[in-house]
Amino acid sequence: MLTTIKSELKPFEDLAHNFAVRELAANRKANDSYPFGPFFDPVVARAYEAGLLGITVPEECSGAGQGIGALCVILDRISAVDASLSGIIFTNALAQEIMLAAGGKDTLKGIMEKATDTRSTLIAYPAFSNPGETQTGLDAVRAGGTFRLSGTIEYVVLGGMAGHALVPARIKGQDGRQDGYTFFLVDQGGKGITKTEPIFSLGLHACPAVDLTLAGVEGIPVGKEGDGARCFDHASDRMHAAVAAIQCGIMKGAFQEALSYSQERFQGGREIINWSALRMLLGDMAVQAGIADIVVSGAAMAVDQQDPQWGLSARAAALHLSELACKLTTDGIQILGGNGYMKDYGQEKRFRDAKQVQALLGLFPLRKLGLVSAMAKGQ
């Protein structure tokens, strides 16, 4: 990734690349069989040990204290091999970003410091929705000095398995009015939490999600009451660069597999790469993957340097690369023909993962409309 011209990020790139090759490549198909096969706990534990789960968390909170650029470098490299782990890293980082945006640094520090194992350091979050678009299904009721949360929230990524969950809820005031929403931290080991079986999803199979039903569960407010949308928007803007990075990695992985296959597979007496229509398809993929690299680098730098309109750059990057990734991975299968459709190869998973990743942070078309709204408002 071009961001690595900043030499300090090269170690992160090497770390992620080596981790992906060593821990993910060989068992990609087996790991993807979740929830019908075992969850790859040992790999996630090693990702935690390697420091991949607290990249953007400040050092005083026991994180690596890096910017979005470092996170993007890692997600790019991991996703080229298996984006499911990227989904876990992303979700955890998104929850951490929201907490930081809400001023919840001390709470986050507490989680990081008290964690006894990998799962207890993870924070679950409904990463595929924007709470401002679809009303949250959780209500919070004041009970003495704390809050009690009730209701159902869907598609909580890492729900049920992480130590905590960060969830949006509307605080019911005495007059019944509900202005905005607030984030709450919930101990997933607490009483009153019911989780469904893991959701069987299109992609990112090894990045599990469940629906959670809460019945009077204690929630610690994160940030000011009714300030959830602002916190989400801030974190979301930053994490759009991370979405772009995941898509970039998926695209590069798909292109590499297609390029290799096209030099080994024969049609009409020659390697398929030597048929110009197919080479043109590869050419399109090469261009798209190359562009993706530049786009992610630009977006990550804009975020880290707090360029004017950095949020718009990050959002545009994610939207554009999500579309490109869905197209490129479709062609990636096509180049492998029937083999590309089989789970023995990586292309079909990338096709599913790209579409799944496109849905991160909320409804894709609305994010596009939101981008224009933000531009019109001069944000």
Next chain:
Amino acid sequence: MISPEGSKSLPDRGSRFDESLFSLQAMPKIPRGMLKETQKAVALARKFNDEVVRPQALEIDRQTHADPEYLPWDLVKKANEWGFYTMFIPKLFGGQGFNMPASAYVVEELSSACVGIANVVFVHYLGVAGILASWNVSLANKIFREVVRGQKSGKPSIISLAITEPGAGTDVEENELIDRARLNCHAEKVKGGYIVNGSKIFISMGHVSEWCCLIAYRDLKKASENTVTFAVRTGTKGFTFGKHEDKMGQRACPASELIFEDCFIPDEYVLRDSSIREGFGTRPIADLIEQYIHFVVSVTRPAVGAFGTGVARGAYETALKFAGETEVGGKLLINHEWAQAMLAEMYKNVVIGRLSYTEANYANGLPGGIYNILQRKPVYYYQKYAPKFIFDYLISPLLDLEITQRIFRRLFVDSQSLEVQQRCSGWASLAKIVGTDMGVKNSQMAVELMGQAGLRHERGAEKFLRDSKLLQIYEGTNQLNRINLFNNLIGSSIPQARAFEE
């Protein structure tokens, strides 16, 4: 090199667009009974969807993930009970004799609920087409009547088609490429039959079929003139099943590896040996083999276009339902203008897919096309209303006569001009590309419109997307079909143009 003068005239060399208005040409000659019959067939498919497919499509898909070795025996039994495996077998061969173009609409209907299950029903007709296009009506009659008996007895007897090999996918669908292919399925002529060795892969419904229409080659280096087509019964010594593929979608329909090890196939089960020319006119052998392939794909590719159109429709209907009952930003999704534009686009895609496969089938119904004779009014109405015993006891025995074989070959093989072959094959590719691209497109749009709900298995949209992708690959990748379209509809009128020769 095309001279400037020559290139100027290129667009004028092909047929004018109004010569390709197949529907307008065909409509006046089409028997009126075909409409009612088609509606009856689609109504049955709709009922099958409501009672059999929809209640279990998602659960079966889930089951195949829990157990990748799942085989759809129960579905095959149900489809057999409902008569789908004999529906489009002509009455001449004991079948129900529904008009063949109606099959595309049935395919669309079934695919709108589950294209995997639609394949469980309709891959059988790929085998039927492979057998029929050999014009060995004696053996076809024997096998098709077994399918009919299977329906009556409740013991399904369905047919698969085996052509793709581990080292050759696209190559085996184009006679111009096949001599350069890495083939392995060899047929050696021995006394009384053939010994077959080799393997086939990605054979839809292989594990659950009673018969396999197998394409093998007497000379692996010169397959373009040495193709042999067999009917092989499951259980034949030397014929076994290997791997059951772990696919992304269409998981209700297994894709099988077929292994042939010194498998002896008697002469009586040879559908066609290209080296035997009797009754096949004066065309070169390679051209006859090519014509055979084009006969099959002229029927099957519009059907795959219909599969794609069905998926496009299913995805659209799923998205429409979601949009009508889900609030976003305080109002129903269906009342957001951007969502309305997306739904309109999806609706359009369905219609375009349907128009394409319909037009391709009209091309097949014009003189020289494979559907033409059965759609001529006297033949159609005779087949429709003549008592069954006439076919079973008077006509059926005649199908074993050599003279009958020759008549069929004369009618279907000799009477088809190269131009008609090109027209039908080119349009079949067009319909395949359009329908399957629309299927993928609409599935992507449905997932986008539904957001996180679209990602969940139980909502159906993600399954449409997984299922749809295979359609762009089988029956020739859409890349191959583009070149086939060029070759047959564009390059055929340009002497300088060469396909597959760069």
